[in-house]
Amino acid sequence: MAHPQEDTLIARQITPTPMRLLVLEVLQRHPAALSLADVELLLGHADRITVHRTLKTFTEKGLVHRIEDGSGAVKFALCEPGCTPEHHQDLHAHFFCTRCRETSCLPTVAVPIIALPGAYQVQETSLVMKGLCENCASAG
Amino acid sequence: MAHPQEDTLIARQITPTPMRLLVLEVLQRHPAALSLADVELLLGHADRITVHRTLKTFTEKGLVHRIEDGSGAVKFALCEPGCTPEHHQDLHAHFFCTRCRETSCLPTVAVPIIALPGAYQVQETSLVMKGLCENCASAG
DNA sequence: CGGACGATGCAATGCTATTGCATTGTTTCA
DNA sequence: TGAAACAATGCAATAGCATTGCATCGTCCG
Ligand SMILES: [Mn+2]
Ligand SMILES: [Mn+2]
Ligand SMILES: [Zn+2]
Ligand SMILES: [Zn+2]
Numbered sequence: 001m002a003h004p005q006e007d008t009l010i011a012r013q014i015t016p017t018p019m020r021l022l023v024l025e026v027l028q029r030h031p032a033a034l035s036l037a038d039v040e041l042l043l044g045h046a047d048r049i050t051v052h053r054t055l056k057t058f059t060e061k062g063l064v065h066r067i068e069d070g071s072g073a074v075k076f077a078l079c080e081p082g083c084t085p086e087h088h089q090d091l092h093a094h095f096f097c098t099r100c101r102e103t104s105c106l107p108t109v110a111v112p113i114i115a116l117p118g119a120y121q122v123q124e125t126s127l128v129m130k131g132l133c134e135n136c137a138s139a140g
Numbered sequence: 141m142a143h144p145q146e147d148t149l150i151a152r153q154i155t156p157t158p159m160r161l162l163v164l165e166v167l168q169r170h171p172a173a174l175s176l177a178d179v180e181l182l183l184g185h186a187d188r189i190t191v192h193r194t195l196k197t198f199t200e201k202g203l204v205h206r207i208e209d210g211s212g213a214v215k216f217a218l219c220e221p222g223c224t225p226e227h228h229q230d231l232h233a234h235f236f237c238t239r240c241r242e243t244s245c246l247p248t249v250a251v252p253i254i255a256l257p258g259a260y261q262v263q264e265t266s267l268v269m270k271g272l273c274e275n276c277a278s279a280g
Numbered sequence: 281c282g283g284a285c286g287a288t289g290c291a292a293t294g295c296t297a298t299t300g301c302a303t304t305g306t307t308t309c310a
Numbered sequence: 311t312g313a314a315a316c317a318a319t320g321c322a323a324t325a326g327c328a329t330t331g332c333a334t335c336g337t338c339c340g
Contacts (some may be wrong), residue, residue: 015317019319020318036297049297049319049320049321050318050319050320052298070208073295074296098263109254112252116235116249116269119274119277119278120235120271120272121272123238123271123272124269124270124271125267125268126266126268126269127266127267129254129265130262130266131264132260138259159287160287175327177326187289189289189290190288192328212296212297213327214328
C-alpha cells in the first residue's frame, strides 16, 4: 500500500492513478476550497484539462463538492466521509473573502431548509456569504 | 416628459439616454432576472458592450442587483424603490430553474441573518435555490 | 465657436470551461 | 501470451462570458 489516499479513492469507486492521488493530496493539504487554476498551480506541471476531468470525476463520485462563490471560477472542497453524489451530508454555508479571494467551508453553519410558496421543487440550496475572512479581518 | 422611465433614472442620478431607457424598459417588462445576453437579445440590435456598461451603471447606482446563480452568466433584476448601492432593501433569495434556466427573485423569502463564529465580517449574503420553477414543475 | 465631458460602438483581449481526438497504459479474456 | 477492450491522459481547438482600449459622437457650457 503505497499511498493511504488509495483507499479513499477506492471507497468512492474511483480508480487510483498518480494524477488523482496528487489532486487528492492537494485538496487534503489545503484547508480552503480550491479552483481548477489553484490546483493546477499547486501541482506544478499538471495538464489543466486532466485536472479538470479529475475534479469532475471526484464530484460525480461524491468525493468533493462544487462551490459557486461568484468569483468567476468554481471552487472544490472535500466532502465529509458520509457523502454520496445524490445525498450530501455536508450541506453547509460557504464564505468568500473579497480581500484574499479565498473560499472556505463553514461546516458548522447549516444551510437552512426553506419552504417555498407555490409549486417550486427545490433540488439544491446554496448559501454564500461574502466579506472578510478571519485572517483578513484581523489584519485590518 | 417623453418616457415615464426618465424619472426613475433621474431619481438614481443616472443620466437618461435612449439606450438606458430601452434597457430599463426591458427589465421592467420581464418578470424574470435577465443576463447580459438576454437583454441584448430582447433589444434586437444593441451593442453588447454598451448594454454591459449600462447594467454596470445601474448596479452601481442601486437600480438593479446582481444575481450569481451559478449558471455561468450573471443575472440582473430591478431593485425595490428604497434600495441604495450600499444598503439594499431587497435582500431576498433567488431561484434558478435547472430546466428552463430562468432565474427569479423570491421577494417573500428573506435571506437569513447568520452569526458566524470567529472574526468573520460578513458584507453580503446570497441564498440561491435550484430546482424546478412553478411552470416547469407543473409541466412535468 | 470651441473645449470638456460623458456615452457609445467597434476591436481586441483575458479568463474559465469544455470538447475532439490521438496516444498511452492497463485490464480482460480467448 | 497476445490481442482486443477500456480507461486515462495530454495536446489542440473551441465556446462563452466578461472586460478593457481606443476612437468617435453628441451634448452641455463657457
Ligand atoms: Mn463546503
Ligand atoms: Mn432579486
Ligand atoms: Zn481573506
Ligand atoms: Zn423553469
